[in-house]
Amino acid sequence: MSVYGINKVCYLAQQDLNFREQLRREPEKALVGFPLSEDERRAFLKHDMAALYRLGAHSFLLSRLPRFESMGLSRAEYIKSMRTLLTDDERRALEARGQRS
Amino acid sequence: MAEIVGAFATPHMPGSPGLAKQNPESDTAQLFGAVRSHLREVDPDVLVVFDTDHFATFFYDNLPTFAVGVAERTSGPGTDDWPGLTCYYNDVPLSHDLGRHIHATGIDHGFDLTQSQEFTVDHSIIVPLHFLNAEDGRMKRPMVPVWVNGIAPPLPLAKRCYALGQMVRRAIDCWPSQLRVGIVASGAISGDIGGPKAIEGQPFAWPDEDWVTNVVERMRAGEIDELLNEATADRLRAAGNVSGEMLNWIALLGAVDGRRPRFLEPQLTGGNAYGAWRWD
Numbered sequence: 001m002s003v004y005g006i007n008k009v010c011y012l013a014q015q016d017l018n019f020r021e022q023l024r025r026e027p028e029k030a031l032v033g034f035p036l037s038e039d040e041r042r043a044f045l046k047h048d049m050a051a052l053y054r055l056g057a058h059s060f061l062l063s064r065l066p067r068f069e070s071m072g073l074s075r076a077e078y079i080k081s082m083r084t085l086l087t088d089d090e091r092r093a094l095e096a097r098g099q100r101s
Numbered sequence: 102m103a104e105i106v107g108a109f110a111t112p113h114m115p116g117s118p119g120l121a122k123q124n125p126e127s128d129t130a131q132l133f134g135a136v137r138s139h140l141r142e143v144d145p146d147v148l149v150v151f152d153t154d155h156f157a158t159f160f161y162d163n164l165p166t167f168a169v170g171v172a173e174r175t176s177g178p179g180t181d182d183w184p185g186l187t188c189y190y191n192d193v194p195l196s197h198d199l200g201r202h203i204h205a206t207g208i209d210h211g212f213d214l215t216q217s218q219e220f221t222v223d224h225s226i227i228v229p230l231h232f233l234n235a236e237d238g239r240m241k242r243p244m245v246p247v248w249v250n251g252i253a254p255p256l257p258l259a260k261r262c263y264a265l266g267q268m269v270r271r272a273i274d275c276w277p278s279q280l281r282v283g284i285v286a287s288g289a290i291s292g293d294i295g296g297p298k299a300i301e302g303q304p305f306a307w308p309d310e311d312w313v314t315n316v317v318e319r320m321r322a323g324e325i326d327e328l329l330n331e332a333t334a335d336r337l338r339a340a341g342n343v344s345g346e347m348l349n350w351i352a353l354l355g356a357v358d359g360r361r362p363r364f365l366e367p368q369l370t371g372g373n374a375y376g377a378w379r380w381d
Contacts, residue, residue: 004161007160007161008160008161011156011160011161014156014157015157015179050297053297058156058252058253058342059293059294059295059296059297059342060155060156060252060294060295060342060343061156061295062295063294063295063299063304064295066304067304075302075304076302078295078299079299079301079302082295082296082297082299083297085297086297086298090297090298094298094307097307098300098301
């Protein structure tokens, strides 16, 4: 519904240094005023990246969130959440590929 | 009349300027260096750069499928564009006249480009130009950015990007100026940033090596129709969320008019390739 709002938050996290800092320190306050549904707002605050992805957010833009520790999100949390989107076969293939390197 | 004298294609990994400085023997430094040597030998007066912006110059509020920069200068990358990016250029000269000419020629040929007269550019332009066009920390030749949306689906058709390259070639051919023009294409062949298959601890996934190998072989063999038919939206999506950057390579192929590359090397670990086409 409001995928634009999700992408816009990610966009501004890079473009606007004040917003970036506020999103890191006071995420609830930072997200006020964006066209987000309650589910989307909750997904940001609970670090549920998979939910934002399923709603249609662009993964390139989402990946900016752990870079700037937006909402306190770490890279490890980001990957863990995104990997819940993989099928078992995809997860096994990814693990096998990692061991080859 | 103006003429195209060479074409050059590289990826734009933000870490590569730093890596090349630290380790000049690295594959990445050597491959960028090889393309740079070709460009310096040909020594064009001006560059036309086919590029995919990464939501820095453009965003979903206003996101052109194809656009051309019509201005005197630019700078970039903007706000903290990417961690590890070690180069920033606050004065990147542009060829306003050639940009305006490409815009007008496009309209005349049924190619309705968006124009931008004020913009900054991101690492996808700065990194290739850092390697190919910088001398003593300054950009040597003016350039014209021609943007192709290779990141926000729906992407343009490959054959349409090829036609864009052909139109740019026609525009250069009919430009009443004795300038020697180089074409640059920026982008990976396969890449996925921030998707579910991201590698542990990294923002990116493993590249689609089969696709990179296939694209390089098609370009070496001059099998352009086959490549245009294979580079579908589904195939590009399967190769990763920034694999549409290879549409810049397709635009370059439209501009080189069937020529085979003088130099073309894949870099499978990064999903990349490096190429040079020469007229001499």
